[in-house]
Amino acid sequence: MTAPIIVLVRPQLGENIGKAARAMLNFGLTEMRIVNPRDGWPNPSAGPAAAGADVVLDNAQIYDTTAEAVADCEHVYATTVRKRGVTKPVVGPDGAARLMHSETGRHAILFGREASGLATEDVSLARHILTVPINPEFGSLNLAQAVILTAYEWSRIGREAGEGSDLVQPTAEDKLLPPAPQIELDALIEHIENMLEPRGYFLPKGRAEATRRTLRSVLTKPGWNHLEVRTLRGILKTLGRDRRD
């Protein structure tokens, strides 16, 4: 297991990026990725708010799209305040941390922009929804607070599991192949979309986006590993061939 990557999706204020970095480093997280920050990068407001967590900001990677930011990750979590028509398993910060400590591969946690959260297409990239269970009558977590609770749980569960000591026995799950990196899944989805498109699957146009989301969701759920994705690509290639009889 490796420490999770914190992905800030289209953040607005540099100050909040800095605060998120500070929150991360308190619990030993150092890898930050930023998708399309509103005010560009580097952002002069980020440094002062990081209160010394410069190493996180200095190493932050910038991406144009969320899909690119998680392309090399096997496990993607979308942080949302409310469950919206949830079709994915929902976990709290503690449940997510347990998954991160037990499943091999790279874990990325998506945090949406301050004002509006994650877009639906960001959520569609994820296999799990991460929701902090808060007071239903007063839910007001800011970005850095959501990040710190997640980082805190990652650290806490790690201590609980006694990592760092070589007493930890690999579990059976550790020995399974991890899910394929997101880039392989994307290629699979693209492959099947390219076959479906000319056959009118995405018509009428007005529903095309929702249909694509459903398709992605169905194919994201399995967490297929590299070999399984390769098998499926082979199946698609075969289906693209003419019948022999």
Added chain:
Amino acid sequence: MTAPIIVLVRPQLGENIGKAARAMLNFGLTEMRIVNPRDGWPNPSAGPAAAGADVVLDNAQIYDTTAEAVADCEHVYATTVRKRGVTKPVVGPDGAARLMHSETGRHAILFGREASGLATEDVSLARHILTVPINPEFGSLNLAQAVILTAYEWSRIGREAGEGSDLVQPTAEDKLLPPAPQIELDALIEHIENMLEPRGYFLPKGRAEATRRTLRSVLTKPGWNHLEVRTLRGILKTLGRDRRD
């Protein structure tokens, strides 16, 4: 057990008092006490920073000394960053939360002023030291963050113990639609096999059985539900059609 009382000892900035109130209410804590706030009380900077958690500020009680603030409490915790000449049991936010949920009586948690933390005489009032285990090379928790981690754990441990059922529960995976009955999965597999067969997918014959097993295994892993299987059947039907272009 009752919810803990958050005691801010000689806080400096009204803004931080407001942020602490906001952090508390997110996890259902409403009782704040303030010892000798530097800038008096009420403080006009507190309200805006509370972001709607006015009920906490409106009911905050003001005291001259820490001893008076905790006079009616059975359990007092002193929050410190470092353990200093510790002669008291040290707990983390999770350990403290377990005590709060298991021991009757009123629990108060002391948080020191932003710049300097708790004074030695404040700590002496406490039976437990509460320390958030942070990165030894970067410890930089602000007041509201220390409060939110404590409040979060109180809420989390309460849910774990089956209390506080009015907080939003993360959906358990088992509340999602269950996997489709095997008969639907079989029909899906048969459908795809019937499309693959005439295209030579199961050749050479000697490997056909192993190939079928792999195919079944890949399609069984997801645990697709009834709706997802129906979507996939639709996709297969579409793939069986001729291209329109």
